[in-house]
Amino acid sequence: MGRFALGIAATFAAATMAVAEGAIAPGDVEYDEYGAVAASLTGVAGDAENGKLLMNKGAGNCIACHAVSALSELSFHGEIGPMLDGVADRWTEADLRGIVANAKVMFDGTMMPSFYKTTGYTRPGDAYTGKAAQGELAPLLTAQEVEDVVAYLMTLKET
């Protein structure tokens, strides 16, 4: 379904700007039985440098919940999720893509937000305004941003 979905994703994107051309739409991502996603969401290699920025800023803000020693120059790392040091030794790229895109598939009921999902929310808001969301929701991270974050996570090796 992957290729076919691309066409749909592109038409969709033209209307909503939510999904970049050529990217797999959030609703079309294929998770395996464990929650891993084998195929790149964009076919474009992730940019680990941008992924590193997203760990700290914007809708990623992963270190709100996770500590990462390699980012120790940034202050205030959270303690809610596991420390991400050595995460690339524990997980494959496909696993990490699945976890970042929608961690709830792999970890049932987890507190970790789903970064590449646009439906199924209760009272979704318009970002942090407290007002109701207008129209279609954009995912928290774009498809390419998911790839960028995954590329950064793949640099977190201890062995």
Next chain:
Amino acid sequence: PAMADPDADALVVNGEIEMVTEASAPAHLEGALKTVYSGWRFRSDETQAVQMDDFDNPGMLGVEVALDAWTEVAGTEGESCASCHGSPEEMAGVSATYPKWDAAAGEVQTLTMQMNECRTERMGAEPYAYDKGDAINMTALLTSVSRGMPMSVAIDGPAAETWEMGKELYYTRFGQLELSCANCHEDNYGMMIRADHLSQGQINGFPTYRLKNTKLNGVHSRFKGCIRDTRAETFAPGSPELIALELYVASRSNGLSVEGPSVRN
């Protein structure tokens, strides 16, 4: 929450009001929490100290403003709060029981709603705007005279339905971040979420003077802020949802001392 539990400090205000900041969880929390803690226990020593003396606590300025309003005649009936209720000290213990079922009104009322009932139905005065200055100052006066007394909110009988609604809201994962109150304040209290040390989100300390926005804050405003932070559409202060949530959260604070006006960051 094992890593960064509440600290071991004891809260005594003005060297005389001994606060219970840690208590066995009320029975209805069985399976959820064993012990309930005041939010004071999760704040830094510096922030904690501000609440320990009324001369340092900026929230007491709101109490003073309300002391004037207490004796001020307002509305068409020529009444003041004092003309019916005497001195504010006679209201000691009242705030600890709110929100509370009001049989005549046939609804659960928050302290703010009860005050406004007195204003509109007994004084012929305008209601205070929900969670705004006048209302917050008057609730601060009413909690200040109850300080040190245990929160004891009733959840049975006719209040049960509202309580159930509040409980459901507490466990609902709102917004695009899909986070419930429980995700942060039950499952992860004691942990850091970025720069914030998560407490149990108790409301025994309300209204709270926040160093961050330098004013007294109401319960509903705080709830609204936490819901907004999940990237959700919030509920309005005074809405049925936030009234129900307040009853439920207040019942989680049962056993902890009334601290309002407290100081938080």
